[in-house]
Amino acid sequence: MGLAIAAxxxxxxxxxxxxxxxxxxKVAYALAAIPVxxxxxxxxxxxxxxxxxxxxxxxxxxxxxxxxxxxGRLDWTWLLPLGTIAVWTPMLAKAPDLSRSPFTWPVxxxxxxxxxxxxxxxxxxxxxxxVLLSLSALLAGYALAMFVATLKNGSPNQGHPMMTWVVxxxxxxxxxxxxxxxxxxxxxxxxxxxxxxxxxxxDAKLSRLPMLVQPFAxxxxxxxxxxxxxxxxxxxx
Amino acid sequence: MSVFSRKAxxxxxxxxxxPVAHAADHYTVHEDHTWxxxxxxxxxxxxxxxxxxxxxxxxxxxxxxxxxxxxxxVIKSESLDTxxxxxxxxxxxxxxxxxxxxxxxxxDSTRIEQTGERTxxxxxxxxxxxxxxxxxxxxxxxNEMPLPWDASTIxxxxxxxxxxxxxxxxxxxxxxxxxGPIVDVEIDLEALRQ
Numbered sequence: 001m002g003l004a005i006a007a008x009x010x011x012x013x014x015x016x017x018x019x020x021x022x023x024x025x026k027v028a029y030a031l032a033a034i035p036v037x038x039x040x041x042x043x044x045x046x047x048x049x050x051x052x053x054x055x056x057x058x059x060x061x062x063x064x065x066x067x068x069x070x071x072g073r074l075d076w077t078w079l080l081p082l083g084t085i086a087v088w089t090p091m092l093a094k095a096p097d098l099s100r101s102p103f104t105w106p107v108x109x110x111x112x113x114x115x116x117x118x119x120x121x122x123x124x125x126x127x128x129x130x131v132l133l134s135l136s137a138l139l140a141g142y143a144l145a146m147f148v149a150t151l152k153n154g155s156p157n158q159g160h161p162m163m164t165w166v167v168x169x170x171x172x173x174x175x176x177x178x179x180x181x182x183x184x185x186x187x188x189x190x191x192x193x194x195x196x197x198x199x200x201x202x203d204a205k206l207s208r209l210p211m212l213v214q215p216f217a218x219x220x221x222x223x224x225x226x227x228x229x230x231x232x233x234x235x236x237x
Numbered sequence: 238m239s240v241f242s243r244k245a246x247x248x249x250x251x252x253x254x255x256p257v258a259h260a261a262d263h264y265t266v267h268e269d270h271t272w273x274x275x276x277x278x279x280x281x282x283x284x285x286x287x288x289x290x291x292x293x294x295x296x297x298x299x300x301x302x303x304x305x306x307x308x309x310x311v312i313k314s315e316s317l318d319t320x321x322x323x324x325x326x327x328x329x330x331x332x333x334x335x336x337x338x339x340x341x342x343x344x345d346s347t348r349i350e351q352t353g354e355r356t357x358x359x360x361x362x363x364x365x366x367x368x369x370x371x372x373x374x375x376x377x378x379x380n381e382m383p384l385p386w387d388a389s390t391i392x393x394x395x396x397x398x399x400x401x402x403x404x405x406x407x408x409x410x411x412x413x414x415x416x417g418p419i420v421d422v423e424i425d426l427e428a429l430r431q
Contacts, residue, residue, distance in 0.1 A: 014409055021367040022407065023331055023338055067338045075337075124323075127332040127410050181337060183330040184323070237323075 002035030002166035008134045023064045027177050030060040034169040050093035057085045057172050080179035087194050098200040100207035102156050103215040105164045108199040110139040111222030115193050122233040123182035150211050186236035192229035196222050261299035264428035272425045280415030291316035296428050303351045312342040332410040339366050368406045374399045391430035
């Protein structure tokens, strides 16, 4: 999955030069690093995995803003990517406790990816919007495969926790890029997008629903933040 | 004719006919009288146009041997104006000019080839979005004269055209959105002699 995310990015943005010149190139390398780092994180406990991802995201952010930072330019909007890392890390650390339903994380990721793609397109970051749309298609395919498996067997195979980690890492890097470089990003819309990261907190309650209903319940709950986020982004467009 | 007169005439002829090696004159780009504009085909409908409003630079102009001249120009990327604030923001984003990371576009001449009495091709490195590519500017030297209201201020003026491919500088999204990617650049520049 991690390689697929990196491949999607490369297909859209092209192969980056070495060393990287622009933030787009840097993001390509960061995405490629996620599955490699997954080999290190594989046997770690969840909070260590989460901490590793936070470090990767923070280092990526610093790398992305290295040019303006060294030129003495600071931007208050950089609080958004830093906030993204701060919100995301504890959620990921709790991932094993929030995985009663096999649909919790796949639907949360899909909902965030779809919303983020619209925010990127409306926020003036057309290339990243396309990348996130393709990622959404990949995540939707994965969720659909799980749903079909549920129809057939009554329950899908729960993916390895590293699957969640890798997708989370890729999405986190892309959100850091979005919140750092989208020229017309609606801050309010982005904060609502971040609120969607809390969707897995509903895992305990929604996992009591019939298995076939769970993905729709998670999606409906996600859209409580997603639809207003998209409307705010449209208003800001 | 007296000896004195013959010497004076000879001296005058010598001054007007002998080759005199001038050092290059130095000029500063007059920002308010400089237009760096471009046009790019928009999906076949029309040519989208834009202008960079903040341009500065220095010119060393040797009129006796133009090949000894040089030019160095800095354009503030954020000064882009395409007649739409939203489009300006989009064009300043990471897909295109990437203003956050690369606030300046620079051109530094590397060699000059004289092609006519007042024309030359100025080759130089155009650096945009962290990528440097050689660009050839077709330049015409239009005129040089003092300001009508201030004889001590000498102004010279050039017009130039160039063609660049936006994808050479990593702007891969141009094609995806029906723009170019060939960009025609037109420059009209006035500069004040220092």
